Amino acid sequence: EPEVTQTPSHQVTQMGQEVILRCVPISNHLYFYWYRQILGQKVEFLVSFYNNEISEKSEIFDDQFSVERPDGSNFTLKIRSTKLEDSAMYFCASSGAGGRSDTQYFGPGTRLTVL
């Protein structure tokens, strides 16, 4: 069964550094998403991406964040100048288009720890 993959599984960085989290969505999916989950809290939407542009973003997704689809398979989240409060599990998700194929399937996540 096709699945979303993410690398790395765990990223440790120093405050102020930039990190890039990588995702490979399910191959025939058209919509891509990033969510985050701070430890013990709810899953929060960051951004959705379709047709090489951002479809929707939340208040969390400010100028510190950016997304890119650098090639036909990868989808990345860049976090500039990381802060302690960016420590969280970051989930990538993907979905098809239309009807029940709109279900979002989540990757295993990248645990980001900012020291």
Added chain:
Amino acid sequence: GQNIDQPTEMTATEGAIVQINCTYQTSGFNGLFWYQQHAGEAPTFLSYNVLDGLEEKGRFSSFLSRSKGYSYLLLKELQMKDSASYLCAVRNQAGTALIFGKGTTLSVSS
């Protein structure tokens, strides 16, 4: 505003039936999803409702009443492996973002 409410914790025994409720108040509605999340893992899709009524899928069923802003997830014949968090999520009017509740942690004991 956006508000999704679920009970924080529930307990049940193996073989029993449990119902997890979710109420929502969102600025738009374009479907309600239930996900299961084991500790430290990704949410995995369980069910989807966009029209009123019951959707059945094996041991799991989900119900939606849009007029009441209410859904429930029904788990039958509980097994120990069903111990997990169950997340209620509403897809917004724009049709992309999922707005999640805080989740209900279900503990199944023998």
